Each structure stands twice: as C-alpha cells, then as structure tokens.
Amino acid sequence: MAGLHEHQLVQSIIFNGEKLDLSFLSRANFIETISLDGPKLIIVFDDKESILRDDLGITEKSVMTIVLADPFNSDVLDWSADWVVMTMPVDEGDNVTFNLMPKVLCDLKKPSLVGRCFVKQAVSNILQHLAPNMPHDVGVFPFKLDFHLLPAQRTSRLLRQIAKELGAVVFIRRGILVFRTLAELQQRSAKYQYHYNDTRQKYQIAKFTLPNDESIVADLTQRCYMGWDDVKGIVKSTRHMGAPIEHTGATSQAVLNNLTKIPITVLDANMQGNGGLQAGDCIDIVWNRSDLEKPIDESLPVKVVLGTVAHSFAGKRYLNRIKGVLDK
Structure with a gap:
C-alpha cells in the first residue's frame, strides 16, 4: 500500500518497508500512562479488500514502525518507534483494530531466560542491566535494597516491585524509561496552564469530572x-x-x-488535542467562575501530574482526555 496522508496524530506507518495508505485509517488512540500498563496504540483500518491481512501479511506479533506527531502544534509530539501487534480483531465491516505495544515495552514483558541478583545496587545501575536498550530518567533514592530477577520472571514485574518498594513510579515516556517518585514529578514546573470556563485562553478544559472512588483508594492504602x-x-x-x-x-x-503509596486520581478532563501533553508532566489549572465576587474556584486542584493521557483522532478531530493525579 503506497501513499502518505497527513493526520494530526499518526503521520506514517511502515511494515516490511511498505508504507501503509493512511486514507484507510479511521481512528487512532495513543494512550500514555505513568505505569508499565502503557503506552498503548490502537488504530482502526478499513480493510475490506484484506490488503493488510493477506497481501501484506500483517499478523499478531508483527512489528510496525510508526511516527506520531502533532504538526499543527509545532510538533510537540514527534516520536518514531517500533510497535508490536498484540491483537488484531476484525469486525463485521472488515475494520481491523490493531492493538499495539512499543517493542521496548514488549521486550520487558517477556519471561527472563536467566536469573540475576542485584545486591545493594543503585537504581540507575539496575536499570542499565534490566533495560539497556533505552535512555533512562532516574531520580535519586536514599537507600539501596536487594532485588532478584528469577528465571521465567518478567522484567516488567521486577521493575514494578522495585518502584513499589522505593515509593516511585516507573513508566515509558516516548522512548525514555522514567523512574521517579510522584512527589518529584509533582514538584516540577507545569508545562502548560489550562483554563476552565474562559474561551479567551489557548488551552481550555472543555469538561471535567471529579472521581468518586474514596472507598477504592481506602481499600488500597489502609x-x-x-x-x-x-x-x-x-x-x-x-x-x-x-x-x-x-x-x-x-x-x-x-x-x-x-507500600501504601499510590497515585491518587483527582481529576478526569477533556480538551482539544495537544501533542505536548504527556504522562508524568504537570499542568496548572485556573478554574474560572461566572461569579464576579469569587471569580476563581479554589476548591479544585490547581496543579496535577498527568497520570494518563489519551490522544484520540477520529473524524478529523484530535482530542485529549487526561487523568490528573497527586501524591497525597
């Protein structure tokens, strides 16, 4: 399939040296998280002629090179990576949904062939052994512990354990393995300032909800x-x-x-697409009110860490949904 059709999110997809025709791409969802549950990419193609499945031979475990970008916002999202097809269900209309995972993350989720012992080593040294094929963004931790990667254990599982015991979060942010405490991320300067109920501003929150999950949080932390x-x-x-x-x-x-520390979700919001929003970054929020005597709502969080960012493209519209978290 030849041709290149510019989307605001997916710029190109190459499989075995062949560029896929993006005019048959109907939807794309790029989901970033502050855990090793992501990132994920979900793309839907119209494949009535079975070109993707039969002619090109795309199957589960196939690897695609995909460029994600936001060309209308100064390319604040510009990431090229190899993605592995995890599943590819087909609906009655011959629309194929490719559920993809970055190859670097897929490799971390494979069972280890050998065991390894890390005795009183710094986190940065452990990551160099466990994830040598990507750059790292690692915080400083005041103490060192012993960790063991057992044969047949997934590296990602050990990384989660290390992060849990050190009170940190571990995730992949556009090709970089981040290992820092949520408190560290929360102290960083906000990358954007968003406004609610003020159409004069460039970055606006269209709608939001507040979580109602106190019982779930209590069950996890108490x-x-x-x-x-x-x-x-x-x-x-x-x-x-x-x-x-x-x-x-x-x-x-x-x-x-x-062990009782978890990111606490404090906000679920929707806005226009912005490729610069990525998991682990902070945003400031101004909650405008129509009340002239109290123009700002101070009861809502004014700064959050982006725990989840969903970038969605469908029907020529690019939208974001974010979940803001805090270290409480």
Whole structure:
C-alpha cells in the first residue's frame, strides 16, 4: 500500500518497508500512562479488500514502525518507534483494530531466560542491566535494597516491585524509561496552564469530572504493613497504624511505609488535542467562575501530574482526555 496522508496524530506507518495508505485509517488512540500498563496504540483500518491481512501479511506479533506527531502544534509530539501487534480483531465491516505495544515495552514483558541478583545496587545501575536498550530518567533514592530477577520472571514485574518498594513510579515516556517518585514529578514546573470556563485562553478544559472512588483508594492504602527482621524482630510501618495489619517479606521501615503509596486520581478532563501533553508532566489549572465576587474556584486542584493521557483522532478531530493525579 503506497501513499502518505497527513493526520494530526499518526503521520506514517511502515511494515516490511511498505508504507501503509493512511486514507484507510479511521481512528487512532495513543494512550500514555505513568505505569508499565502503557503506552498503548490502537488504530482502526478499513480493510475490506484484506490488503493488510493477506497481501501484506500483517499478523499478531508483527512489528510496525510508526511516527506520531502533532504538526499543527509545532510538533510537540514527534516520536518514531517500533510497535508490536498484540491483537488484531476484525469486525463485521472488515475494520481491523490493531492493538499495539512499543517493542521496548514488549521486550520487558517477556519471561527472563536467566536469573540475576542485584545486591545493594543503585537504581540507575539496575536499570542499565534490566533495560539497556533505552535512555533512562532516574531520580535519586536514599537507600539501596536487594532485588532478584528469577528465571521465567518478567522484567516488567521486577521493575514494578522495585518502584513499589522505593515509593516511585516507573513508566515509558516516548522512548525514555522514567523512574521517579510522584512527589518529584509533582514538584516540577507545569508545562502548560489550562483554563476552565474562559474561551479567551489557548488551552481550555472543555469538561471535567471529579472521581468518586474514596472507598477504592481506602481499600488500597489502609494497611499497616509489617515484616520480620532476624536482628530487629518485628518491623512495622509508621503509616496507617490503626489499619488492618498485613505481613510482607520487607524488613525496612522505609519500604513498609512506601507500600501504601499510590497515585491518587483527582481529576478526569477533556480538551482539544495537544501533542505536548504527556504522562508524568504537570499542568496548572485556573478554574474560572461566572461569579464576579469569587471569580476563581479554589476548591479544585490547581496543579496535577498527568497520570494518563489519551490522544484520540477520529473524524478529523484530535482530542485529549487526561487523568490528573497527586501524591497525597
């Protein structure tokens, strides 16, 4: 399939040296997260003639090179990467939905062929061994722990464990493996300032909802973790001391305290497409009101970390949906 059709999100797709004709692309969703659940890319093609499946031979586990960009916003999104087709269901209208994962992430999710031991090593050194094929953005952590990658264990699972015990988040941001605490991300300068209820501003929130998940958050965080040290005896978390006790294999009080830390979602919002919005960045928000005496609503969060960013292109419209999180 030849030809190149400029979209505001997907700029080109190449499979085995062949450029796919993007005029048959009907929808695209690029989802970024601050976890190793993403990023994800979902693209839908009209394939009534079975060109993609039969002529080109695209199947599950095929690798495509895809360029994502936002050319109408100074290319603040400009990322070329290899993506692996995880599934490709076909509906009754012969529309093929390609569910894709970056190859670098797919590699992290493969079972390890050998075991590895990391004894009192810095996180940066561990990441160099576990994810050597991409650049890293790593914070500084005050203590070092022992970690073990067992044979047949997925590297991504160990990375999640390390992040959990160190009170951090680990995710891939446009080809870079980020390993930092949410508090660090929250302290960074905001990349954009968004406004609600002010059409004069360039960056506007069209609509929003506030989460109603207090019971879910409480269920995930209201634990008093406890471990056993052969020298110190019982080691107990100093957080949520009145909560139900849960025993773990951790023996460091700092680790026990970190086990209850999770990103807390405080905002779900929709806006016009902006390729510069990416998971892990901060945005400032001005909540305008029509009340002249109280023109700003101070009850809503004025700064959030982007925990999830969905970039959606369909019907020649490019939209974003974000979930803002905070370290509480």
